[in-house]
Amino acid sequence: MGVDAPLGDFGDVLYYSALAVYILAMVLHAVEHGLLRRAEPAAVEAPVPAAVGAGSDTIPTTGAGSGPPARAPRSSSERFGRMGVSLTVLGFALHAAMLIVRGVAAGRAPWGNMYEFTAAVCLVGVGAWLVVLYRRPELRRLGVFVLLPVILLMFLGGTVLYTQTAPVVPALRSYWLAIHVTAAVISSGILLFAGVASVLYLLRSAYDSSGRMAWTAKLPAAAVLDRVAYRATAVAFPIWTFAVITGAIWAEAAWGRYWGWDPKETTAFIAWVVYACYLHARSTAGWRGRRAATINVVGFAVMVFNLFFVNLVVTGLHSYAGVG
Amino acid sequence: MTQTLEKRSDPPSGPRSPGRDLLALARNTWRGLTSMRTALILLFLLALAALPGAFLPQRAPSPQAVRDFFTEHPTLAPLLDGVGLFDIFATPWFSAIYLLLFVSLVGCLVPRTWEQIRGLRAPTVAVPRNLSRLPHHASGADDRTPDEVVEAARTRLRGWQVDVREEPGGTRTVSAEKGALREVGNVVFHMSLLALLVGIAVGKLFGYEGNVIVMADGSEFCNSGILAYDTFRPGVRVDGTELAPFCLDVDRFTAQYRPDGAADSFAADVRYSDSDALADGTPPVPTTIAVNDPLRLDGERVYLLGHGYAPQFTVTFPGGEQRTLATQWEPVDQRTFLSQGATKFDRPGVTDEVERRRTQVAITGLFAPTSSGGSIVTSTYPALTNPEVAADVYQGDLGLDSGRGQSIFAIDQTMVDQGRLTRIARENLVPGQTIALPDGTQVRFDSVKEWVNLQVSHDPAQDAVLVAAVALLVGITLSLTIKRRRFWVRVRPLGDDPGPASPSTTDRRSLVEIGGLARTDQAGYGEEFERLRDDLLRPPNGGS
Numbered sequence: 032m033g034v035d036a037p038l039g040d041f042g043d044v045l046y047y048s049a050l051a052v053y054i055l056a057m058v059l060h061a062v063e064h065g066l067l068r069r070a071e072p073a074a075v076e077a078p079v080p081a082a083v084g085a086g087s088d089t090i091p092t093t094g095a096g097s098g099p100p101a102r103a104p105r106s107s108s109e110r111f112g113r114m115g116v117s118l119t120v121l122g123f124a125l126h127a128a129m130l131i132v133r134g135v136a137a138g139r140a141p142w143g144n145m146y147e148f149t150a151a152v153c154l155v156g157v158g159a160w161l162v163v164l165y166r167r168p169e170l171r172r173l174g175v176f177v178l179l180p181v182i183l184l185m186f187l188g189g190t191v192l193y194t195q196t197a198p199v200v201p202a203l204r205s206y207w208l209a210i211h212v213t214a215a216v217i218s219s220g221i222l223l224f225a226g227v228a229s230v231l232y233l234l235r236s237a238y239d240s241s242g243r244m245a246w247t248a249k250l251p252a253a254a255v256l257d258r259v260a261y262r263a264t265a266v267a268f269p270i271w272t273f274a275v276i277t278g279a280i281w282a283e284a285a286w287g288r289y290w291g292w293d294p295k296e297t298t299a300f301i302a303w304v305v306y307a308c309y310l311h312a313r314s315t316a317g318w319r320g321r322r323a324a325t326i327n328v329v330g331f332a333v334m335v336f337n338l339f340f341v342n343l344v345v346t347g348l349h350s351y352a353g354v355g
Numbered sequence: 356m357t358q359t360l361e362k363r364s365d366p367p368s369g370p371r372s373p374g375r376d377l378l379a380l381a382r383n384t385w386r387g388l389t390s391m392r393t394a395l396i397l398l399f400l401l402a403l404a405a406l407p408g409a410f411l412p413q414r415a416p417s418p419q420a421v422r423d424f425f426t427e428h429p430t431l432a433p434l435l436d437g438v439g440l441f442d443i444f445a446t447p448w449f450s451a452i453y454l455l456l457f458v459s460l461v462g463c464l465v466p467r468t469w470e471q472i473r474g475l476r477a478p479t480v481a482v483p484r485n486l487s488r489l490p491h492h493a494s495g496a497d498d499r500t501p502d503e504v505v506e507a508a509r510t511r512l513r514g515w516q517v518d519v520r521e522e523p524g525g526t527r528t529v530s531a532e533k534g535a536l537r538e539v540g541n542v543v544f545h546m547s548l549l550a551l552l553v554g555i556a557v558g559k560l561f562g563y564e565g566n567v568i569v570m571a572d573g574s575e576f577c578n579s580g581i582l583a584y585d586t587f588r589p590g591v592r593v594d595g596t597e598l599a600p601f602c603l604d605v606d607r608f609t610a611q612y613r614p615d616g617a618a619d620s621f622a623a624d625v626r627y628s629d630s631d632a633l634a635d636g637t638p639p640v641p642t643t644i645a646v647n648d649p650l651r652l653d654g655e656r657v658y659l660l661g662h663g664y665a666p667q668f669t670v671t672f673p674g675g676e677q678r679t680l681a682t683q684w685e686p687v688d689q690r691t692f693l694s695q696g697a698t699k700f701d702r703p704g705v706t707d708e709v710e711r712r713r714t715q716v717a718i719t720g721l722f723a724p725t726s727s728g729g730s731i732v733t734s735t736y737p738a739l740t741n742p743e744v745a746a747d748v749y750q751g752d753l754g755l756d757s758g759r760g761q762s763i764f765a766i767d768q769t770m771v772d773q774g775r776l777t778r779i780a781r782e783n784l785v786p787g788q789t790i791a792l793p794d795g796t797q798v799r800f801d802s803v804k805e806w807v808n809l810q811v812s813h814d815p816a817q818d819a820v821l822v823a824a825v826a827l828l829v830g831i832t833l834s835l836t837i838k839r840r841r842f843w844v845r846v847r848p849l850g851d852d853p854g855p856a857s858p859s860t861t862d863r864r865s866l867v868e869i870g871g872l873a874r875t876d877q878a879g880y881g882e883e884f885e886r887l888r889d890d891l892l893r894p895p896n897g898g899s
């Protein structure tokens with residue numbers, strides 16, 4: 032099991048480059064956000080063709096909506112936003128290259144310890160954000176808020192959790208590792224985005240009802256944030272379910288039982304139930320809106336807790352973190 | 356939790372009798388229990404109840420961690436234990452939530468499934484009278500005849516469930532629905548969840564797990580009963596008298612280590628005979644059990660969960676009697692496999708009880724597979740490259756027949772404290788070396804054997820649980836990705852009938868109204884509706 036150390040080190044260079052580019056992108060998005068005029072209420076219902084009612088089920092493309100109504104020349108805010116997106120794409124490319132290099136250097140899927148796992152989750156988070164951007168360019172102003180947690184996580188990953196390239200212990204060397212952890216990475220990354228959207232929803236709806244925190248008036252409309260959060264969670268939930276199931280299959284092969292209430296399993300179960308609560312709340316009268324969004328945020332908190340606290344503090348069969 | 360709305364549906368007046376009241380109460384309780392809100396709250400409670408399991412060690416997976424917690428927090432631990440916080444998943448309150456959820460799920464599923472079965476055969480819903488009241492709607496005049504428009508709509512709505520109907524005055528309507536599979540997925544998901552819970556429960560009732568340590572020197576283990584195991588965890592309905600018989604000979608254990616001592620792989624070469632082979636005497640089948648790769652028999656699985664060393668000693672008593680023993684020692688350091696243990700000898704052939712008890716011998720201390728050398732023995736590597744034992748030899752009464760249970764890894768310290776067992780010698784030994792005790796007894800360190808820790812697991816419902824889990828996954832994926840939606844078209848002929856909006860020129864032959872409704876709050880129907888609108892309505896006439 033050869034480990035190519037210099038190649039692994041090159042991966043670290045890519046990691047820090049990606050982080051630096053993300054930080055720059057976040058700054059640009061922050062400037063974009065700062066330059067936005069507030070609320071732009073004129074655009075709220077404007078671009079809807081006359082004959083079509085924008086009822087409760089259409090997406091009210093609030094705020095800057097689907098572009099400034101009069102095809103105004105690009106505002107400086109928009110220019111900064113576009114630069115931010117370009118840099119995010121560049122950072123994403125570096126970030127992806129880092130994981131590929133790590134994988135090649137270690138001769139295995141590049142998520143065998145917490146450093147790599149965190150890097151991979153962040154990559155999926157940014158990827159999910161880019162997909163959303165592609166589908167709904169008008170959400171671009173959310174860039175700051177999406178990049179902020181990514182940068183924080185990557186910073187923690189590069190410092191506290193940092194581990195050198197190495198093969199994994201035999202209990203982890205199984206094709207189920209690749210499948211199970213890949214699913215966990217993908218769903219966690221998407222849920223990261225969903226969690227951000229729900230936090231912003233809560234802020235924005237607090238503003239709508241009380242007028243506090245005026246800066247949130249520049250966010251997209253609460254209904255839009257709520258929808259994006261729901262859609263992201265709806266995509267991620269089956270993937271998370273799959274991750275839990277494959278985890279159980281792997282545990283059956285490695286430890287002799289498919290479920291044993293190991294701390295990691297317990298927390299994964301709790302996260303699953305919390306997200307099921309969220310989905311239920313979305314279709315229960317009196318629970319939509321803020322309560323549902325709060326549950327979604329709690330769900331993401333459980334996911335983060337699962338990654339950090341359970342791996343680092345609680346010892347169980349899953350404590351393979353490889354952190355000294 | 357019972358909703359007021361549901362209470363209102365009770366008969367408001369009429370003669371009150373206790374029977375009726377009871378019935379009403381039962382019905383309200385049932386309705387409350389099976390409401391979506393109750394399910395939500397129960398789910399919440401379930402998550403909350405499981406939460407301490409993420410912080411506190413649990414007895415079932417990690418008994419040692421619980422014991423450590425007790426020593427670290429001597430006052431707090433018994434309090435927590437009192438409310439079952441170390442066995443959360445076996446406490447009555449956890450089971451209560453689980454059961455209520457189960458009931459709620461059944462109560463919720465039965466009517467939904469029924470509704471769905473009826474819904475499958477039902478025709479699409481007729482076009483609402485006023486399409487402009489729908490969340491999505493549009494209309495426009497058209498130069499095609501109503502029949503042409505209907506035909507175009509049929510073609511465009513391929514893949515939808517479509518019904519074309521007539522209304523008085525030559526008006527034709529199209530009702531279309533799509534996404535019924537969403538509801539199917541939802542019911543499949545909840546049904547599978549139910550099946551999953553049942554499967555888990557069956558496994559808990561009729562399954563078992565047993566652990567046993569077997570020397571990797573050709574020794575045999577047979578699944579003959581509880582006594583064959585070192586530890587045995589039976590399911591509620593298992594008494595250990597009806598275990599499926601099979602036997603296993605462990606011939607060899609092999610491990611590969613990396614330079615830093617971490618294990619790269621380990622495996623045990625075994626030969627097994629399942630119950631059929633035992634019955635008709637066919638020779639055992641050779642195979643290998645490795646990490647992630649258990650031996651799967653008909654109903655049992657055999658796992659390799661751990662391994663360790665057993666130093667073998669031969670004791671020659673003054674009379675010339677010899678005894679050779681290799682008892683497993685337990686690894687105290689997983690990186691270097693420094694191990695500790697106690698190998699205990701009873702002098703054979705002595706009839707006098709008192710004499711026997713004076714001459715028992717035990718060797719305890721530390722064993723290093725790769726010794727650092729020097730006078731203090733430590734291990735530097737887990738493989739067996741330079742074995743050495745730091746042996747303490749005790750002689751006297753081991754207390755084996757005192758009635759107290761003894762650890763196989765240690766001598767009985769009370770015997771030492773009472774002076775009935777004394778340390779005679781302390782020496783470091785490599786294989787082949789001997790210690791001579793003052794009374795003429797010789798203790799020789801012969802060689803080192805390896806042992807494996809095998810786990811036998813039996814869970815009759817495991818495959819069913821897997822099937823349920825896969826069905827659950829399919830169900831939830833359908834339920835969350837498919838949108839349930841309706842689409843309607845109403846085409847009125849123009850010309851002879853001066854309709855509501857009739858700029859009656861000859862090329863305007865019909866007035867087309869469309870409307871759409873998403874049955875679930877799935878986002879995204881807006882875009883689809885706009886595409887349908889663009890395809891079905893003639894572009895220049897976008898006014899209503």
Ligand code: HEM
Binds near residue numbers: 460
């Ligand atoms: C272990 C308990 C349960 C879990 C994990 C669970 C999970 C879920 C999930 C993930 C959804 C998908 C939400 C969606 O389609 O948007 C759902 C939907 C639903 N669940 Fe459950 N459920 C549970 C128990 C129940 C119970 C007891 C009821 C009955 C009261 C119930 C009623 C429903 C209904 C009516 C929906 C449809 C919501 C919709 O179509 O939007 N569930 N459930």
